[in-house]
Amino acid sequence: MTGFRIFLIIALVSIVAYTLVVASHHGWNLIPLFFDEIGRMTWQGQFNVDFSFFLLLSGLWIAWRDRFSPASIILGIVGVFGGMLFLSVYLLVLSVQARGDIAAVLLGRRSAI
Numbered sequence: 007m008t009g010f011r012i013f014l015i016i017a018l019v020s021i022v023a024y025t026l027v028v029a030s031h032h033g034w035n036l037i038p039l040f041f042d043e044i045g046r047m048t049w050q051g052q053f054n055v056d057f058s059f060f061l062l063l064s065g066l067w068i069a070w071r072d073r074f075s076p077a078s079i080i081l082g083i084v085g086v087f088g089g090m091l092f093l094s095v096y097l098l099v100l101s102v103q104a105r106g107d108i109a110a111v112l113l114g115r116r117s118a119i
Contacts, residue, residue: 007106011098018094025091061086064093071114078114 043051065086072078085092097111104110 007101007108010108011101014094014098014101017090018098021090021094061089064089068096071112071116073115 040054044054045051065082067082068085069078069082072081081096085096100111
């Protein structure tokens, strides 16, 4: 579990730093650029579509692990838009709450089944 937590911390710090550098050079207007590449049918657009499905899968998993409770649905939506910035913090918190039980982290309430 320690290695997993270290990975999450490295991912969080890296993405925050990278995001701040990119935003300082290009601004915070990601959405038009993201969808323009999809519309152009470029390789960057293909990556953006692939990444979008990963984000949706992440949000669905977040909602699923807590049996689609209202709070988990909200967290799932935040996960879709927050990406790894959100997911790294979410998983760190879960790993502490679950006291290192990876089944509880992955399955949530379903781990008691």
